[in-house]
Amino acid sequence: MPKLAVPLTDLQPRTAKPKDKPYKLTDGGGLYLLINTDGAKYWRMDYRYGEARKTMAFGKYPEVTLAEAREKRLAARKLLDQGIDPSQDKKDRQRELNETNSNTFEKLAREWHANKLPTWSPATASDTIRRLEIDIFPQIGSMPIGAIKHQHMIAALRKIESRGAHEIAHRVKATCARVFTYASQHGIENRNPAAEMKDVLKPVKAGHFAAITADELPAFLAAMDKNDARLFKPTRIALRLMMLIFVRTSELIETPWSEIDLEKGEWIIPWHRMKRGKLTVNPDTTDHHVCLSLQALDLLRELHTLTGGGKYLFPNQRDHEKPMSNGAILMALKRMGYQNRMTGHGFRALAMSTIKERLGYRHEVVDRQLAHAQKDKVAAAYDRAQFLAERRVMMQDWADFIDGIASGKVVVGAFGRKVA
Template identity: 40%
Template sequence: MLAEIACKSAVCLPGKARARLTDAGGLYLEISPTGFKRWFWKYRFATKEKRLALGTYPAVSLKQARSERDLARRILQSGSDPSKRRQIERLELQLAEASTFEEVARELHATKASGWSKQYGERWLERMEKDLFPWIGPVPLPEITAPMLLNTLRKIEKRGARETAHTLRQTAGQVFRYGVATGRCERNPAPDLHGALQPLNIKHMAAILEPAQAGELMRAIHDYSGQPVTRAALLLSVLLFQRPGNMQAMQWNELDLDGRVWTIPAAKMKRTVYGKLNGRPHLVPLPHQAVALLRELFPLTGHSHYVFPSLISAQRPMSENTLRVALRRMGYSNDDMTPHGFRAMARTIMVEKLNMHPDVIEAQLAHGKSGPLGSAYDRAEFMEQRRKMMDEWANYLERLRTGVNAPAKRMSARRAASRVGSSKEG
């Protein structure tokens, strides 16, 4: 048995790597050649000899070392490895020290940002810094209750930002789910707020959904007296119903007019970063009318990379507002029709009037598959069906325009008045 005085006077003899003074029950004091002293407890677990550090001397006295040994021995007798238990406790302590809402949110952002688009990642963090961190940022995750989160979100509602409040409820839920996964908290209170926020009055982008109105739109585009490139962009937007951003950025080297296909690179599609880097390109079959229109357009814009170059510089694509302004010039306000509305118009009329299969239309729209597997195992692109569908759609639009088997609808008074005093193109 050791005595305190022996611990104080213990030294390591010259030429020795270490010295050890042994106490009872596997406890010993190890002394280095420099005089550094540490307590260790030697034990066996699962037939293997192991040792547990109990602190340095004299910070930990002989009496304290014996107490720590006895505590470790009780852990061993309960069937646990004291060394592993200590590792777990240290990890839990580290997690507890970095468990505030802001710390966990920033950690989640750093973990996920590489898989998000730059714009989404920046916006995600900006919303947090503006609306959540000032209020619940310093609070540990386990201490944040549903009422506390609701009180914070209602501050956002009070300034009229209902959509932001709903978005941040979901974003906060991401942080709590990550906190559960990393051991910072045990549950996510965000789902408890379902129905507690003011409801959103979701307004879908305006679109023409009736064939008669679609025929009127086709006649308005056909008679459009503005820039011929803008007119072509409008017609192709109706014919192909791709996302406005993809239409504006269409490049000549993406088009195979003989093969009647437009290949949009994966990097240009509305996808995750992984999908942009590793996904397949989106193939858009071109109806004959689209091919003829593009061949007519080539002498005007073939000098540029872009099919629809900006009027300011051929090195840039058409402005995103150009088609919107053109629609207004024809008498269509934002409440009547938008460039994105060409997609809704095509999908609605194809299903209701042409009896097209929704899956084929969704493939043409480049909408991702829903469900847990998504599109991972669904490689169907319906190319042959889509070719037939696009030809039928283009022919149907032509019939609507000319009034063959499609009675025209008289122009509204508002549109007629609007066309008298047209505005300039953007």
């Protein structure tokens, strides 16, 4: 009959002294305290799994007490009763913990971002990762995604709101929700707290891009002339071109000289550079004809003497292989005293309203010059009219109208157009 081990007392592990050779103090059930020659004491448990004799480590005494070691032995015995090897179970749990800890929000956000790159424009891709790097990664980026709770997400978003960037807070929240969903789709459990926060953030009031009215044109043109000396010459030309041809800011500053034919007076923007051409679903593959007035052509010829030797109409001052920054137009408007009163997009709104109301052109002609998508999808499928001839006349009329205001020959306001 096997000899039964007498359970240890609390005093025995505490008072055990080292000897010339390592020795054991047994507690029964395979559990024992191994005392090394240097006096270090380690809890161990011997057991059999199948035909193999194995040993588990339960930690060092006194960090792990006798009572805690017995709890570990009991847990191991329960696993053995279920046919589970406790050593392998411990390794599996540690591996899962390591995987969990390695799946941080930043790691998964960057994976998601890289996965989405083929479907995004460069501007969208850059803005998305930049917002995460500025506002989210410093707050929760290093946390395992499964450990992120509502209060963590709220604190990060509140910090964005605290600087008055309410719309950005909403956009970042939506981006974070997509990252959590991406993790879930890869079998990484998380709560997706961003998806459930419908009433936490302050609502964003719907509004329009800041834009001056036709009545404010004389003062605006005067401010533009007054500030010419303060502006970098290509920036000055960019502002005037925005006024004359009212394309989107990105469509202007990212234009390569290869799109411009100065001899023919033509500028055709390839469809893939247009806003509707960048759609991932049913992109519009129609190239956009930018009808140029004589005034616009003169500006482009002047610009060509400055930047015509490079790739872009408006190269970046630091790196000519890149286009001008989007913020250059806004900075110029700020120097003119029009911060929050006028934007790059505001030139489009100004032209739309003024050309219809003051010059009497039909909405669809101006709309086609703006390259807007038709709201009526059925009509859009059949209506391929470019109105090129009418648009050329309209754009020259618009440029002459602007010149007339600048020279005082056109009076704006309730009187409409009047030649002195």
